[in-house]
Amino acid sequence: MAYDPADLKLPAWLLGLLDRVVRMHLPLTPRWRLGFTRPGIIFVAGLSGIWAAAFYSGNNLLYLCGAMLLSLMLAALLQGANLLRRLPMPVLPVLQAGETRVLHQTIPLPTPVVCSGVVAVTCAVGGELLHLSARCHGHELRWDARLRPDRRGLFVAREMLLSSAAPLGLFVLGCRRSVAIEVLVLPVPVAWLQADGSGDEAGGFSGDEWHDLRAYVAGDSPSRIHWRRAQGEPLSWAVKRFSAADERQVKARLRVDLRLPPGMQVSAFEQLIGQVWFWVKQHGGECDIPGSGQPAELIIGEDYFDLADAAQYQLALRTIAGATPAQQPPAGSDGLLLSLVEAD
Amino acid sequence: MARGVTELRELRVERLTLAVLLCGVVSLALSDFVNPLYWSLPVCAALLRLWRGPSLALTEMQASLVGWAGFIWVVVEVLLGRALVIAFTDFMLILAFAVVVEAATARNHLHRMLVGLFLLLAAAVLTDTMFYALPLLAMAWFLWRASACLYGLGWPGGDLPAAPARQDIPAVLLVVALAVALFVAMPRFEFHSLMSPMQPRMETSGFSDxxxxxxxxxxxxxxxxxxxxxxxxxxxxxxxxxxxxxxxxxxxxxxxxxxxxxxxxxxxxxxxxxxxxxxxxxxxxxxxxxxxxxxxxxxxxxxxxxxxxxxxxxxxxxxxxxxxxxxxxxxxxxxxxxxxxxxxxxxxxxxxxxxxxxxxxxxxxxxxxxxxxxxxxxxxxxxxxxxxxxxxxxxxxxxxxxxxxxxxxxxxxxxxxxxxxxxxxxxxxxxxxxxxxxxxxxxxxxxxxxxxxxxxxxxxxxxxxxxxxxxxxxxxxxxxxxxxxxxxxxxxxxxxxxxxxxxxxxxxxxxEFSAVDRLGLVDQLWQWLKRLVPWLLGGTLAVSLIWICYRGALKRLQLALLEHGRLWPLLDRWLKQRGVCRLPHQPLRTLPVPDGISPERWSQFVHQWEMQAYGAGASWRRRDLKRHLGALLQRG
Structure with a gap:
């Protein structure tokens, strides 16, 4: 906040009192709440003084001043409410549990926003709160967020809490909006080695030009890591695939048995799903570039997905995110089987 | 670049808060009780400051000393017999001078707005001229602009760009309309005090003992x-x-x-x-x-x-x-x-x-x-x-x-x-x-x-x-x-x-807007409305008829001017027919593939939809959407 009564060097007790009032939010309707910023409290206190003087004196010029300031407040509230009511909802990217995803999304708006402002948005997703920030100005809306969900799931945010002090920075208007924003949170990928997977690439080096990237797996040679794209945690690193290695690849198929044996903990099931996601990342490419990886098929339970197909890749991600233990064995008969159930 | 933008914005804030303060000074200058020497001080200083920019400034300590000197001077004035209200106003004007010449900081901006408001309120007691409405209106405008400008400063992602003045015009018009409505509607009480507007007594001859x-x-x-x-x-x-x-x-x-x-x-x-x-x-x-x-x-x-x-x-x-x-x-x-x-x-x-x-x-x-x-x-x-x-x-x-x-x-x-x-x-x-x-x-x-x-x-x-x-x-x-x-x-x-x-x-x-006048005003409005009712009814009927007659043509015109948001109902209806129910604001990419549609085509359709929705491609009209939906249903 650019202007703050703290700048007036007010005594600490008064600032403490202001902060207490700042924390209060008056319910206007079941969905709307009104709070004050520190300058807003000073504004309202001054306004109350003016009205008291006007009522006492009957001085109509004081009435006029009071009416002007009160209407300034009402107009600001109306504009703020309008902004919150009409704010377009964000399109959230696919998230991964335990991973921080930084969101910078700029959306051009067909009609300009009523006023410039910053809106703080909070939504509950699977028992966690996601915090986003929207900067609106003219024909542009920019979403900024650092999203770090902890739990896997296919969630739908039904309600969003929006709050903003726009346009004057005097009042904080809060609003609950019913929405239906689907949030896809994939599991933490669990690295696992397989015979025809990434492990065989770790040792040898053939060919001199890479043509593709895959996810990093523990044990990969550091010389194959694409260091320019290596940011954040190792699981998000990319490893170069060379043509020679690619030639040896065959169309991969993974069958996932979603049955959870009695007595086994759910964490084992989560591990299994993490392994599936790991496999999909390896064979399906980056989650933002579906279908860019090698040809692969995934069978989860009774559902079949061709990961080379963008739409099916998306559906596969949804299925992985929302997977729950099943009763039936997986469809199909060949390919690599990933299961918690002991073989008969 | 960003630094330049911030400096420009701070300069704008500086000017706007000065304008708020000047509105207060001008309103007080309208009073016959205020010595022109006092109000011309902050006015001249503000004009100089606007001309020379923020470089012409005293430190906070120096400005504070000016304020204290003004306070002592006003105490002397009171001791010499100046009326307390007038002396207080003199002090406010000296304070306004100190605030104008003070270095531009966040605190200084706040000082300016507060002092400007105080001066406006003091003027409400010390003058009753019709010209008072002008600084009042100007202050509503500048206060709005200055507050919005200050609000946009210092956000983590950088300052919000200053809105053009024309963007604030509807808001200020709304403020004026609301102020008029509130002024008429607020109840009046009859407590008499010293805070009623004053005017100098006119000198006459012949009306004495x-x-x-x-x-x-x-x-x-x-x-x-x-x-x-x-x-x-x-x-x-x-x-x-x-x-x-x-x-x-x-x-x-x-x-x-x-x-x-x-x-x-x-x-x-x-x-x-x-x-x-x-x-x-x-x-x-x-x-x-x-x-x-x-x-x-x-x-x-x-x-x-x-x-x-x-x-x-x-x-x-x-x-x-x-x-x-x-x-x-x-x-x-x-x-x-x-x-x-x-x-x-x-x-x-x-x-x-x-x-x-x-x-x-x-x-x-x-x-x-x-x-x-x-x-x-x-x-x-x-x-x-x-x-x-x-x-x-x-x-x-x-x-x-x-x-x-x-x-x-x-x-x-x-x-x-x-x-x-x-x-x-x-x-x-x-x-x-x-x-x-x-x-x-x-x-x-x-x-x-x-x-x-x-x-x-x-x-x-x-x-x-x-x-x-x-x-x-x-x-x-x-x-x-x-x-x-x-x-x-x-x-x-x-x-x-x-x-x-x-x-x-x-x-x-x-x-002197009394309850009688308020009732009279409401009554006049009512009479006016009653006179207008036949015209209003006739007009409404005529407009309705025209609307019905030209509905088809208007609809076609609307279709031609359809924006993206108008396509959603059609798309939602089409999706519902194919077993997919979309919630409000739910993006297409999160929906399952509709019945009878190839996933590949659906994915392509969603991509094209988003391209046009976010301005990357040409906007669709209703017939474009129908064509795309038709293409989705085609076999092969």
Whole structure:
């Protein structure tokens, strides 16, 4: 906040009192709440003084001043409410549990926003709160967020809490909006080695030009890591695939048995799903570039997905995110089987 | 680049907060009580600052010292006898100067806005001019802009770009409309205090207990003394009201004792009346509202046929010579409500003459001889009528020389003078003829304002006439030649009428906006609405018919102008037919593939949809969407 009564060097007790009032939010309707910023409290206190003087004196010029300031407040509230009511909802990217995803999304708006402002948005997703920030100005809306969900799931945010002090920075208007924003949170990928997977690439080096990237797996040679794209945690690193290695690849198929044996903990099931996601990342490419990886098929339970197909890749991600233990064995008969159930 | 943008924005904030402060200073400069030296200080400093930029600044400590010096100076002023309210205002203006020259910081911006608001509020008490609305409106605009600009500073992702001024115009118009609605709707309470708007008292002559001949009304002073308009729900038309109110004498001071060089009040039995209503006479009349400017005298000027004074805001004295005065001369403009009878008959009961009203001891010998000569013989009343006729034939001259030692002698010699000399001569002639008499100072006729439909009394309408005890009652005798009322005094009468109408509207609908006026305003609106209802109904019907007739064409036009948001209902309907229910605001990419659609095509469709929705491709119209949906259903 650019202007703050703290700048007036007010005594600490008064600032403490202001902060207490700042924390209060008056319910206007079941969905709307009104709070004050520190300058807003000073504004309202001054306004109350003016009205008291006007009522006492009957001085109509004081009435006029009071009416002007009160209407300034009402107009600001109306504009703020309008902004919150009409704010377009964000399109959230696919998230991964335990991973921080930084969101910078700029959306051009067909009609300009009523006023410039910053809106703080909070939504509950699977028992966690996601915090986003929207900067609106003219024909542009920019979403900024650092999203770090902890739990896997296919969630739908039904309600969003929006709050903003726009346009004057005097009042904080809060609003609950019913929405239906689907949030896809994939599991933490669990690295696992397989015979025809990434492990065989770790040792040898053939060919001199890479043509593709895959996810990093523990044990990969550091010389194959694409260091320019290596940011954040190792699981998000990319490893170069060379043509020679690619030639040896065959169309991969993974069958996932979603049955959870009695007595086994759910964490084992989560591990299994993490392994599936790991496999999909390896064979399906980056989650933002579906279908860019090698040809692969995934069978989860009774559902079949061709990961080379963008739409099916998306559906596969949804299925992985929302997977729950099943009763039936997986469809199909060949390919690599990933299961918690002991073989008969 | 970002630094440049921030600096530009800070410069804008600097200018806007200065503008807020200046609005406060200007509003206070409108007050007659504020010394121009004090308000010109911050104005000059602000202009310099705007010219030279923020580089022209004192440190906070230096500005603080200026503020303290101002405080000490104002304390000295109070000790020297300056009114506390005015001294406080002086201090606020010195403080405004200190804040203007202080270095631009966040605190300084806050100081400027707060001081500007305080000055505006102080001006609400120290002035009542119509021009007050201008800084008030300007402050609403600048306060909005400055607050919005300050709000946009210092956000984590960088400052918000400043909105263009035209973007704020709807908001400020909304503020003005809401302010007007709130001003009309808020309840009024009748507590009187020092915080009512003040105006300087107008200096007058002739309205005191002692008047020297030659002092009274010697020039054509166009300052307005009173404005009189019909009050309440009067059924009278302007024409009727004009006929009723025109050509009335407005009585002020009653002067009974002649001293040789002037007149004195000469006593009277006074009775004090508290604030409230004073019923003087019974009968039907019209209600008028009299807007009395603050004057240096306490006389209530009342017209012939006064029936009742209503809702007097302050205590008054009423004496048996027909003078009604406030106990203390009011410091501000007052709205007095009066009921006036349709006839011009006198309403206030007056006592019979006393000895001092027959006193001839100070009448000059030359005047006595002149009376004998001009009056001739016969009954006293007839002789007095002849004298009055003789006086009326003389010349009215405001600039006639009046010998302060012998004012009446020079008047008799020159046969020219102003109304006071005519009234005095006639009154003394009546006494010489054995008829008790006295002189009344007040106003006569006035000026009708066609634009606003009200009567206006200016200082130049001040008049003096005589009252003579005839046939058992006090009778008015006015010997002033009628040429008096044909003097021209206004350069631009049409513009002046409009200006006075605007001022009266300001007084009526802003300064004295009472519950009666509010009801009247609502009633007027209601009447206006009732008159308009047939037109509104007819218009609505016509528009509906046109709408129905051209609905098809309009629909086609709408289809041509369809924006992206209008496509959603069509798409949602299509999705529902294929087993997919989309929630509001749910993006397409999160939906399952609709029944009977190839996932590959669906994915392609979603991609194209998003491209056009976010402006990367050409916007779809309704037929484009239908074409794409049709393509989705095609086999192969």
């Amino acid at each position: 002692s008047v020297q001949l030659g002092d009274f009304a010697r020039k054509l002073d166009t300052r307005v003394v009173m404005r009189i308009e019909a009050a309440g729900h009067s059924l009278h038309t302007q024409k009727q009201f004009r006929r009723l109110i025109a050509n009335r004498y407005w009585r002020g001071a009653t002067l009974s004792q002649f001293t040789g060089k002037g007149w004195q009040k000469g006593g009277g039995i006074r009775f004090r009346q508290q604030a409230g209503d004073i019923k003087l006479s019974a009968g039907d009349g019209i209600s008028v509202a009299v807007y009395r400017e603050a004057s240096d005298h306490g006389y209530i000027l009342w017209p012939d046929g006064l029936l009742e004074l209503k809702d007097l805001p302050e205590s008054v004295r009423v004496d048996d010579t027909g003078a009604i005065t406030f106990v203390r001369a009011p410091q501000r403009r007052l709205r007095l409500l009066m009921d006036i009878g349709k006839s011009h008959t006198r309403s206030l009961p007056m006592r019979p003459p006393r000895r001092l009203e027959s006193d001839t001891s100070h009448i000059p010998v030359q005047l006595k001889q002149w009376v004998q000569r001009v009056g001739g013989t016969g009954a006293a009343a007839d002789r007095l009528a002849r004298i009055a006729a003789e006086l009326k034939s003389w010349r009215y001259d405001l600039n006639a020389t009046v010998d302060s030692a012998h004012p009446l002698l020079s008047f008799l010699q020159n046969k020219r003078g102003h109304c006071e000399l005519y009234a005095t001569t006639l009154a003394l002639a009546a006494r010489e003829l054995g008829l008790p008499s006295r002189v009344i100072n007040g106003y006569y006729r006035g000026e009708w304002n066609d634009a606003g439909g009200f009567l206006l009394l200016r200082q130049l309408h001040a008049h003096s006439w005589a009252e003579v005890w005839l046939d058992g009652q006090w009778q008015r005798m006015d010997a002033t030649p009628s040429a008096r009322w044909q003097l021209s005094y206004l350069r631009f009468p049409a513009a002046d009428q409009l200006w006075e109408m605007a001022k009266l509207s300001w007084y009526r609908y802003v300064l």
